[in-house]
Amino acid sequence: xxxxxxxxxxxxxxxxxxxxxxxxxxxxxxxxxxxxxxxxxxxxxxxxxxxxxxxxxxxxxxxxxxxxxxxxxxxxxxxxxxxxxxxxxxxxxxxxxxxxxxxxxxxxxxxxxxxxxxxxxxxxxxxxxxxxxxxxxxxxxxxxxxxxxxxxxxxxxxxxxxxxxxxxxxxxxxxxxxxxxxxxxxxxxxxxxxxxxxxxxxxxxxxxxxxxxxxxxxxxxxxxxxxxxxxxxxxxxxxxxxxxxxxxxxxxxxxxxxxxxxxxxxxxxxxxxxxxxxxxxxxxxxxxxxxxxxxxxxxxxxxxxxxx
Amino acid sequence: xxxxxxxxxxxxxxxxxxxxxxxxxxxxxxxxxxxxxxxxxxxxxxxxxxxxxxxxxxxxxxxxxxxxxxxxxxxxxxxxxxxxxxxxxxxxxxxxxxxxxxxxxxxxxxxxxxxxxxxxxxxxxxxxxxxxxxxxxxxxxxxxxxxxxxxxxxxxxxxxxxxxxxxxxxxxxxxxxxxxxxxxxxxxxxxxxxxxxxxxxxxxxxxxxxxxxxxxxxxxxxxxxxxxxxxxxxxxxxxxxxxxxxxxxxxxxxxxxxxxxxxxxxxxxxxxxxxxxxxxxxxxxxxxxxxxxxxxxxxxxxxxxxxxxxxxxxxxxxxxxxxxxxxxxxxxxxxxxxxxxxxxxxxxxxxxxxxxxxxxxxxxxxxxxxxxxxxxxx
Numbered sequence: 001x002x003x004x005x006x007x008x009x010x011x012x013x014x015x016x017x018x019x020x021x022x023x024x025x026x027x028x029x030x031x032x033x034x035x036x037x038x039x040x041x042x043x044x045x046x047x048x049x050x051x052x053x054x055x056x057x058x059x060x061x062x063x064x065x066x067x068x069x070x071x072x073x074x075x076x077x078x079x080x081x082x083x084x085x086x087x088x089x090x091x092x093x094x095x096x097x098x099x100x101x102x103x104x105x106x107x108x109x110x111x112x113x114x115x116x117x118x119x120x121x122x123x124x125x126x127x128x129x130x131x132x133x134x135x136x137x138x139x140x141x142x143x144x145x146x147x148x149x150x151x152x153x154x155x156x157x158x159x160x161x162x163x164x165x166x167x168x169x170x171x172x173x174x175x176x177x178x179x180x181x182x183x184x185x186x187x188x189x190x191x192x193x194x195x196x197x198x199x200x201x202x203x204x205x206x207x208x209x210x211x212x213x214x215x216x217x218x219x220x221x222x223x224x225x226x227x228x229x230x231x232x233x234x235x236x237x238x239x240x241x242x243x244x245x246x247x248x249x250x251x252x253x254x255x256x257x258x259x260x261x262x263x264x265x266x267x268x269x270x271x272x273x274x275x276x277x278x279x280x281x282x283x284x285x286x287x288x289x290x291x292x293x294x295x296x297x298x299x300x301x302x303x304x305x306x307x308x
Numbered sequence: 309x310x311x312x313x314x315x316x317x318x319x320x321x322x323x324x325x326x327x328x329x330x331x332x333x334x335x336x337x338x339x340x341x342x343x344x345x346x347x348x349x350x351x352x353x354x355x356x357x358x359x360x361x362x363x364x365x366x367x368x369x370x371x372x373x374x375x376x377x378x379x380x381x382x383x384x385x386x387x388x389x390x391x392x393x394x395x396x397x398x399x400x401x402x403x404x405x406x407x408x409x410x411x412x413x414x415x416x417x418x419x420x421x422x423x424x425x426x427x428x429x430x431x432x433x434x435x436x437x438x439x440x441x442x443x444x445x446x447x448x449x450x451x452x453x454x455x456x457x458x459x460x461x462x463x464x465x466x467x468x469x470x471x472x473x474x475x476x477x478x479x480x481x482x483x484x485x486x487x488x489x490x491x492x493x494x495x496x497x498x499x500x501x502x503x504x505x506x507x508x509x510x511x512x513x514x515x516x517x518x519x520x521x522x523x524x525x526x527x528x529x530x531x532x533x534x535x536x537x538x539x540x541x542x543x544x545x546x547x548x549x550x551x552x553x554x555x556x557x558x559x560x561x562x563x564x565x566x567x568x569x570x571x572x573x574x575x576x577x578x579x580x581x582x583x584x585x586x587x588x589x590x591x592x593x594x595x596x597x598x599x600x601x602x603x604x605x606x607x608x609x610x611x612x613x614x615x616x617x618x619x620x621x622x623x624x625x626x627x628x629x630x631x632x633x634x635x636x637x638x639x640x641x642x643x644x645x646x647x648x649x650x651x652x653x654x655x656x657x658x659x660x661x662x663x664x665x666x667x668x669x670x671x672x673x674x675x676x677x678x679x680x681x682x683x684x685x686x
Contacts, residue, residue: 202415205382208402209409210429224419304419307462
């Protein structure tokens with residue numbers, strides 16, 4: 001009886017064990033989809049970021065490059081020095097300006113594309129994507145050609161007699177900001193297209209049927225319902241402008257420094273790696289704070305969004 | 309006869325004098341709309357009394373929604389006029405027409421609470437805040453939504469959303485209420501419940517209402533009169549009973565309830581009088597439609613169809629065989645094979661006198677047997 005019992009129990013236990021194992025595998029399986037992402041992210045992003053974080057607590061040394069330490073000196077330095085504070089405020093101002101600029105340009109464009117474009121829809125979408133397909137360097141040189149002292153704009157304005165002296169635009173905000181708006185417009189337009197496209201046609205009809213004018217429908221229905229797209233687009237543009245290196249470098253002014261080129265300069269020219277690391281961490285915190293703040297504001301202003 | 313004006317008559321035939329504004333609230337006159345070669349609405353006319361509830365009933369693509377959207381102002385007719393309380397609506401934009409529409413999928417504003425949805429039309433018309441609060445409270449209680457004022461549409465059930473849509477449309481006191489397949493998104497039990505509730509509410513408010521539906525039961529349950537539409541034309545207007553009892557065409561008859569249709573040919577009987585003879589042996593003397601040689605249909609509704617073990621005047625020929633008996637709850641349904649044709653007869657649910665395999669003949673009161681010309685396109 002007992003021998004027989006053991007015989008029959010033993011294989012059964014094996015199957016329950018493998019069943020438990022299989023269940024655990026089944027629970028883990030969905031996470032496998034993340035494996036390629038983690039394989040890329042961990043060695044090439046998380047670990048370097050950790051190194052940068054560690055470096056930001058080190059000390060720069062004129063002779064030994066960087067001395068291992070655990071000090072907040074770099075942070076104290078960059079958060080009190082007026083040079084760095086100006087760089088931070090410049091960067092935030094330009095980021096806000098470009099964000100507002102892309103929004104004012106992108107919203108009507110996205111609205112037209114979703115609501116009114118028929119035959120031209122594909123072409124307009126292609127126009128949105130085009131800047132993403134052309135190298136940013138090429139686009140920056142395009143802006144140089146347009147905004148130079150003897151460039152397109154000045155030639156036209158002087159030939160028509162509107163100007164006697166050329167406008168100084170190149171290597172000033174006047175060329176950098178339009179170039180940034182141009183560069184980041186797709187990041188604003190694509191979430192807006194998505195948000196406007198999600199609004200059911202019948203909501204426009206319902207609003208009109210209830211006596212609302214076009215302006216009222218836009219203010220009370222369309223604008224609030226596209227707020228998620230506005231927030232998403234603004235976050236993307238803001239974060240990207242804040243960390244833009246190429247455009248400020250090629251089109252910006254040395255009298256109006258922005259964060260990313262300054263970090264590069266600290267690291268590569270001044271060889272102040274610890275300072276550069278601290279600046280990079282502050283930039284990361286700035287972006288994170290901006291994301292958290294806009295998410296929090298959005299949740300407060302649009303409590304309905306959680307119900308959808 | 310309360311059929312006041314039939315639609316879709318050829319021009320010139322419509323010499324009925326225009327009704328006085330007091331008598332008719334909404335007057336649709338010769339309205340047409342084409343989309344390319346398709347006539348979505350074809351010279352349709354209809355006069356609707358103040359406080360009347362009328363259905364536009366027809367299959368999808370018959371033009372009923374197009375007509376409704378022309379009244380609301382979302383579609384501009386190519387020809388014709390729509391007058392509300394004596395004033396033409398044609399040149400008014402949708403937001404100045406004072407119609408209240410309940411959309412098929414409700415079209416509630418998802419970013420507004422129930423209260424804000426209901427208040428929207430009053431705010432758009434710049435009503436004083438005190439009046440808005442009062443009207444919203446009235447609408448909430450009228451549609452039994454008192455507890456839900458602070459909720460968002462996504463937090464409501466289908467039935468509750470439907471009530472909010474009705475409340476929102478009624479809140480600004482529109483001159484006419486337009487219901488676009490308003491109940492079709494609800495499941496069957498809820499739909500029937502809402503049909504009764506809506507019927508009672510609309511009659512209490514005495515608001516002129518147009519209901520667009522493809523559901524015969526729904527139009528019968530709610531409306532005073534029904535306008536049946538076929539391929540852009542209003543083919544018959546009347547009370548539910550009138551259109552059910554006296555359908556003007558085989559299309560209307562087929563669309564309202566289930567009917568047996570026996571293809572037949574009109575022949576000359578021995579005495580020289582015409583007789584419609586179906587292939588299965590059913591004969592109808594002196595048919596109302598068709599000349600000798602014409603193809604016609606003999607129609608008998610399934611609830612009017614009786615089965616007899618003896619040959620009948622209607623069915624003197626070869627007998628049929630009962631092939632199926634099904635219990636449908638309210639009726640028992642007998643399916644008879646007559647010369648390869650399925651004929652359905654509905655009896656009271658407890659009827660047990662016949663069984664599968666019985667040889668039977670078809671019978672019906674003469675008044676219930678209709679001979680009609682059949683649409684060539686079917």
